[in-house]
Amino acid sequence: MPLHETRPLANAIRFLAIDAIVRAGEGHQGVPLGMAEIATALFTQHLKFNPADPQWPDRDRFVLSNGHGSMLLYALLHLTGYPHFGIEELRSFRQMGSRCEGHPEFDTAAGIEVTTGPLGQGIANALGMAVAEAYLNAKFGDGIVNHHTYAFVGDGCLQEGVGQEMIALAGHLQLGKLILCWDDNRITDDxxxxxxxxxxxxxxxxxxxxxxxxxxxxxxxxxxxxxxxANRDPRPSMIACRTVIARGIARLQGQRGGHSGKLFEADADAARNELGWPHAPFEIPPDVLDAWRGAGHRSDAEYLAWRERLAALPADARAEFERIQAGRLPDGWQRVLEDYKRQSIERGEAQAGIMISAEINDRLAQLPERMVACADLEAPTSHKRSLHAFTAQERSGAYVHCGVREHLMGSMANGMAAHGGVIPLAVTYLAFADYERPAMRMAALMGLPVKFVFSHDSIGVGRNGPTHQPVEILASLRAMPNMRVFRPADAVEAAECWALAYEHQSGPSTMVFARQNLPLVRTSHGAENRCARGGYVLAAAEGGQRLVTLLATGSEVALALEARERLQRKGIPTAVVSLPCWELFDAQDRAYRDEVLGLNTVRVGVEAAVRFGWDRYLGERGGFVGMAGFGASGPAEVLYEHFGITPGHIVAEAQRHL
Amino acid sequence: MPLHETRPLANAIRFLAIDAIVRAGEGHQGVPLGMAEIATALFTQHLKFNPADPQWPDRDRFVLSNGHGSMLLYALLHLTGYPHFGIEELRSFRQMGSRCEGHPEFDTAAGIEVTTGPLGQGIANALGMAVAEAYLNAKFGDGIVNHHTYAFVGDGCLQEGVGQEMIALAGHLQLGKLILCWDDNRITDDxxxxxxxxxxxxxxxxxxxxxxxxxxxxxxxxxxxxxxxANRDPRPSMIACRTVIARGIARLQGQRGGHSGKLFEADADAARNELGWPHAPFEIPPDVLDAWRGAGHRSDAEYLAWRERLAALPADARAEFERIQAGRLPDGWQRVLEDYKRQSIERGEAQAGIMISAEINDRLAQLPERMVACADLEAPTSHKRSLHAFTAQERSGAYVHCGVREHLMGSMANGMAAHGGVIPLAVTYLAFADYERPAMRMAALMGLPVKFVFSHDSIGVGRNGPTHQPVEILASLRAMPNMRVFRPADAVEAAECWALAYEHQSGPSTMVFARQNLPLVRTSHGAENRCARGGYVLAAAEGGQRLVTLLATGSEVALALEARERLQRKGIPTAVVSLPCWELFDAQDRAYRDEVLGLNTVRVGVEAAVRFGWDRYLGERGGFVGMAGFGASGPAEVLYEHFGITPGHIVAEAQRHL
Structure with a gap:
């Protein structure tokens, strides 16, 4: 369609947004009215997409990073013919149960690539999508993976630190298929x-x-x-679009109130006069709707050609592409982990927690869809090993040097997972999880299978001192809905927890490892994944009815085992329970949980972290050996003594409660 | 001293660092060896300081943002004569109990302006110090407050988003007395x-x-x-210092291992030969030490002149300056809050939670040392009111428009508090607390009296949906050591909690307010601050022995009161406990806590958030009415119904457990 005929197309977006916001009684009109022409230009002339197959793997990705302008996206999905966005859906904008929620919520089957709202996340997700595209393009070639990632972005996203981190890394990696459209309207909320x-x-x-x-x-x-x-240029592109916020609402446009000031029917009427839009609310004239639906078919030929190219691939390449797109792990992938468990037991050696994780992942080379991102801690976290770097020149590398940009790393990983075809790991120290936390929350909210990997998980960090010693961070992550937190006690548990993390598709997993050595606590062979139930009796009470239950995780399980020995020697039958994943344990039936916890025993929790959250397992008679505040700078073993996290203190705490 | 004689001064820093790191067996030599000349130039020729009075209010501030280079700071404090840093202290670097901890830990009395280590924090703190200086300069004049803030910074700090936010805002505010020295050594950990x-x-x-x-x-x-x-230029200055990391250690300098690769005695010996430093470990030749001690006296005349100017101030101005420097609140400051409590009870109206906080703070105009920072949410959080903006042109403004930069806002507030003379508030939505959390952790670790203020504290946010609805964030903050979290139920509790927050000097306070209306739950007059004990019986059981205790916070207290009415009508004596601050409640004696919690009653917790952490109060028979996962997009009242947070569900939960 000639460009001069497209003004009604942009106004169709405008009035769907105005009508929905007036009807809802609230909403953010600034973005849909200000970016209507930008969206029209993109969706009618550039975007590669297919409303009949919203999850077409090689579609262009579109991210509305300024997610408060959600009606822009819903209007586009409606106009171009996405089946989940009928006009009734738009009429129920911001009502309970509507797909037209206040902010766009991740649903690729419906056409929403990613949840946006917290500022800066969307463009960082877009970077992750562009990384995934470049990696898969290198693997499968232009015929199968070759698409752009577009993001709309406002001033807020660019003020946020994570947005600035994104600008730096996208430029460094020269992600040429990443294109931002900046809504330069010179207005923020203030x-x-x-x-x-x-x-x-x-x-x-x-x-x-x-x-x-x-x-x-x-x-x-x-x-x-x-x-x-922008499409032609090999660099990532930013189109600075000079706009008028809320354009079309005479009373508010170009002003602060344009962002989300309340719209009234009188505003809608005035806009109808001003813009020459005589149609009733939610009514799109047939010619305009036809033009938009035509835009929805603009990639039909490309789509068919792509399907033919996919069908023409050699059978194994096609199967591999379809496997990773479906997020399916290859048959027998777990054998490596089982071998690792067996070998660990045979070796019988203590190993540094994070090195165990690194070795396990290094052995999983048969998962080519796995990409590892790390925030400038390659050596101490060791998850690069046989991988090579993903760079501006070399897109086949599966290791992304993120620089000291933890927040971007997490949000990038979310974008990679949302893109599909890759399994992202993001690696840093647990003390810096707070920097990454806003991204972790988004992964949990979206249910993305990102693996957030952390080393240096306690005062075991030692002399770097309290800034680098997490004490409250385990609790803060366990508090997060839909986040599984794994803290394995040794190499065997680590292999089991990694198996669970890779199998878990409906949400993120947090993998927490000690810097220091973890002696082997699981010394008997067996194929069963005991960590799958989240917690289990690692050492049963002997010599009579169980009187004491010691509950521990990670590096403190070995201390609990030693305390159990001493209690047993005193004639106190004592069990040790390992609790590597609370979320999985809480999902077990009551009988199992009660049996493991030892309901009528004295229970003592042991963790080199704060007690917060432990009470659910400890009962009113329960004791705890752990941290009461922040750590200190000193050798790890001195700190464990200093803070009283020792077998002797565990024994004393149990006896105090008997 | 002529410049050509200063090389031994720089080498004194180098060898103290080398000797301490070799002795400790670990440490980060890259910064002290690479920045030795920069530090020498600053401390011997520019810095205004007085080791005999480390807390001199008008001293220049020096922040080592690349805090892993801590031995640089300890060496400087030793050489210039700070009394807490004798040579024995340096010899115990990284040992338990030493002041020479792995990273510098906040102790202004000893000469450490701020804790650094987590990257980016230090330069953001420095921005806060420069803001505080500019504000106090406008208030007290050049004679009393007129100093620079210097920060040393590495690549990591500048990669971090918070560092990028800092660059943007410092430039915007044109903080001309802020000077960064960038250690441009072209090496990071990777x-x-x-x-x-x-x-x-x-x-x-x-x-x-x-x-x-x-x-x-x-x-x-x-x-x-x-x-x-840099001192002459009216803009903030960045000195890009091209350096060689670990300069002086031939085996490592200029290379990746320079950062923190292990140093051996042989390295120290080789460096002694290379740099012509024949002295024994930890030995500084007398002439060099004299020169450094002389540098420690370089500001003596300025110091005395400053004291004379202070003494010459009019008595009231001097008293005011000394009051705010000491962090002392003015006599009778609480009267405003008591009046507000009384008036609220008389008005008897429900009010939006955040507007209550805004009004209280607006009335506290007699605290001119209070500065409010906000991340682009002026209108919905309303804490500007009668304040005017702090800008590049107008330094007397007490309101800082931070832009959408929550992380910088929090770190800036920490720097303001560490500077002294101002009381910083940082305001945003609770859902965005995660963006600010790394700064909040630093405030808790340092014990800085920052007030972190949050609005929109639950699903009561309504239609903006789950991205904007905190459900796990209260728990995540309660898990943090030394952080007091206040969630008041109404205007009266809000006044009491604000009184407690302003009085609390040894750590941060988090103030959490609802967006929606809070009906009055405290309707009886009384001067006592009932929130001071953290939790208390708001409504006692009537008609017999208490059978049920409903424990609630914030907006859910009113729901608990309504449920209590229904339970009482059913003949079930029920008490309601308000728990506005868990940390204060946990600090009460056991008898008080047991009495409030009603040990032998059925206890039901009520909070529009996850249960995580509540078990400590609920006991093994306890119930809970709240959230089990993330929220949804819909009107607030519909969401409360949908998630079952209603008086009816509270009644049912209590009865189920009876």
Whole structure:
């Protein structure tokens, strides 16, 4: 369609947004009204997509990073013909149960690539999608994986640190198929952007190695040309689109209130006059709807050609592509882990916790879909090993040097998982999990199978001192819904926990490892994955009815075993329970949990961390040996003594409660 | 002293660092060896300080943002004569109990301005110190407050998002007395910086409005000149110091291992030969020590002149300055809060939680030392009111528009508190506490009296949906040592909690408020601050022995009261306990806690958040009414019904457990 005919298309977006927001009584009109032309140019002339197959693996990805402008996305999904977004859905915007939620919620089957709202996350996710695309492109070739990732972005996303981290790393990695459209409307929630930013945003992108184009955000010709130029350039591109926030609402446009000031029917009426849109609320005239539905078919030929290319692949390559797209692990993949368990028991040696994890993952080389990201801690976390780096020049590398950018690393991993076809691991120290936490929350909320891997998990860090010693972070992550936190006690548990993490598809797993040596606590052979129930009796009470139950995780399981020996010698039948994953344990039936916890015994929790959260297992008579506050700087073994996390103190705590 | 004589001064730093690290068996030599000349230039020619009075209010602030290089700071404090850093202290580097901890730990009395280690925090703290200086300068004039803030910074701090946020806001606010010295050694932990960064760092600073100078980081003349130029320029300055990491250790310098590769005695011996330093370990020749001690006296005249100017102030201005420096609240300051409590009871109206907090703070205008920072949510959090903005032009403003930069906001607040003379509040939505959390942890670790204020504290947020609805964040903050979390139920509790927060000097307070209306639950007059004990019986059981105890916080207290009415009508004597601050409650004696909790009653916790952490109060027979996972998008009242957080469900839960 000639460009001069596209103004009604943009206005169709505008009025769907206005009508839905007036009907809901609230919403954010700034973005859909300000970016309507940008969206029109992208969706009618550039985006490769297929509403009839929203999960087409080689579709372009579209991320609305300024997610509060959700009605823009819903309007586009409706207009282009995504089946989940009928007009009734739009009429129920912001009502309980509507797909048109306040912010877009991840649902690729419906056409929503990622949940957005917390600012900066979306563009960082987009970077992850572009990394996944480049990696898969290197593996499967242009015929199978070759798409762009587009993100719309406002000032807020670019002010956030994670957004700045994204700019730096995307420029460094020269992700040329990543294209941002910046809604340069010069308004934030507080008013003029001059309240909080003075820098030339375009120049900041250029410094980072981006290709920057400036365009009138309401000029369809200019926007289409800019997108074409961005597509041609080998660098990541940022199109600075000068826009008027809430354009079309005379009372609010270009002003602070344009962001989300309440819209009334009178505003909608005035906009109808102003923009020449005589149609009733939620009514799109047939010619406009036809044009939009036509846009929904713009990639049909490309889609069919892609399916033919996929069908023409050699059978094994096609099977491999379909396997990783489905997130299915290869047959027999677990054998490596079983071998590792057996060999660990035969070796019988203590090993540093994080090195155990590194070795396990190194052995899983038959999972080529696995990518590892790390925040400048390659040597102490050791998860690179036989991998090579993913760089601007070499896209086949599965290891991403993220720099000291933990937040971006986590959000990037989310984008990789949302893209599909890769399994992302993100590695850093547990003390820095807080930097990554906003991304971890989004992974939990979206149910993305990201593996967040952490080393240096307690005061066992030693002399680097309290800044580097997590004491409260295990609790803070266990508090997060849909997040599984694994803290294995030795090499055998580590293999079992990694098996569970790789199998878990509906949410993230947090893998927590000690820096220090973990002696072997699971010394008997057996194929059963005992960690699958989250907690189990590792050493039963002997010589009579169980009187004491010691509950421990990770590096403290060995201390509990030693305390049990001493209690047994005193004639006190004592069991040790290992609790590597609370979430899995809590999902067991009551009888199993009661049996493991030893309901009528004295229970003592042991963990080099705060007690917070442990009470659910300890009961009113329960004791605890752990940390009461932050750590200190000193050798690890001295710190364990200093803070009283020793077999002697465990024995004393049990006896005190008997 | 002529510059050509200063090389031994720099080498004194080097060998103290080498000797301490060799003795400890570990440490990070990269920074002290690479920045020895920069530190020498700053401390011998520019820094305004007085080792005999480390807390001199008008001293220049020095922040080692790359805190792993802690031996640089300890060496400087020793050489310039800070009394807490005798040579024995340096010999015990990284031993338990030493002041020379792995990373510098906040202790202004000893000369350590702020705890550093987690990257990016230090330079963000430095921004806060510069803001505090500018604000106090506007209030008290150049004669009393007029100092620089210097920070040493490595590549890691600048890669972190919080560092990037800092660059943007410092440039925007044109904090001309803020000077960074960048250790441009082109090495990070993973190796060459080219692994993860391609941008021209100096250009990135220039884009943000900084004055950038490039200098040879080992040339004392050039460094001294650069510092002088930075001092003259009205913009914030960044001195890009080209350095060689670990300079002096031939085996490691300029290489990846320079960062923290193990040093041996042979390395120390080789360095002694190489640098012409024939002295024994930890021995500083008298002339060099005299020169350094002389540097420690370089500001003596300025110090005395400053004391004279302070003494010459009018009595009331001097008293005011001394009051805010001591962190002492003015006599009778609480009267406003007591009036507010009384008036709230008289009005008897429900009010939006966050607006209650805003009104309370607006009335506390007699605390001119209070500064409020907010991350682009001025309107919905309303804590600006009668304050005006702190800007590049107007330094008397007490409200800092931070932009959408929560992490920087929190770290900035820490720097303001560490500086002294101001009481910082940092305001955003509770859902975004995760962005700020690394700063909150540092405040807790340092024991800084920052007030972290949050609005929109639950599913009561409503239609913005689960991204904006905290459910796990209260638990995650309660898990943090030395962090007090307040969640008041109404205007009266809010006034009491704010009184407690302002009085609390030895750690941060988190203040959590609902977006929605809070009806009055405390309707009887009384001067006693009932929240001071953290939890208390708000409504006693009537008509017999208490059978049920409903424990609630914040917006759910009103629901618990309504449930109590229904239970009482059924003949079940029921008490309601309000628990606005768990940390204060846990500090009460056992008898009080048992009495409040009603040990032998059925206890039901009620909070629109996850149960995690509640078990400590609920006992093995306890029930809970709250959230089991993330929220949803819908009107608040519909969500409360949907998730079953209603008086009816509370009644049912109590009866189920009876």
């Amino acid at each position: 008013g003029s952007t001059t309240l909080s930013i003075s820098e030339d945003v375009s120049a900041r992108f250029r410094v980072a190695g981006w290709h920057v184009i400036e365009a009138d955000g309401h000029d369809l010709d200019a926007l289409a040309a800019a997108l074409a130029e | 190796g060459s910086t080219t692994l993860s960064i391609s941008e021209d760092v100096s250009a990135r600073f220039r884009v943000a409005g900084w004055h950038v100078i490039e200098a040879d980081g080992h040339d004392l003349d050039a460094l001294a000149a650069a510092l002088a130029e």
